[in-house]
Amino acid sequence: MTPAEYFNNNKYVYISGAVPRSTCNDLTKYLFSLYDQGKLTKDEQCPLSDSVYGDPILDNLLKALAEPLSNQLGVQLLPTYTYARIYRPGETLVRHIDREACEISGTMTN
Secondary structure, three states: OOHHHHHHHHOOOOOOOOOOHHHHHHHHHHHHHHHHOOOOEOOOOOOOOEEEEOOHHHHHHHHHHHHHHHHHHOOOOOOOOOEEEEOOOOOOOOOOOOOHHHOOOOOOOO
16 A cells, blocks of 8 residues: 555555654754753643744755655645654653644654
């Protein structure tokens, strides 16, 4: 089954390697550097953790991924916004419903 077929049937799909491991590692270091600079914030969903909304580097990655992932999934993806979080020990993100701009979301972990 292709990623597009799986996505169409299940409304989610796991795509390994969409972002190279080295890029993921660089982004992790970048997030911790933002933390060290005091540029991350807390939010109500995960008050123990640190996050950033709309970072230019992450926004550029989102824009770069939109077309290739659209092609893989057979849907038109519009890059709306980025949100990154450093999850801290003991943190739990409870099941929730995102706003409409998150109709289709992507999650990266490292």
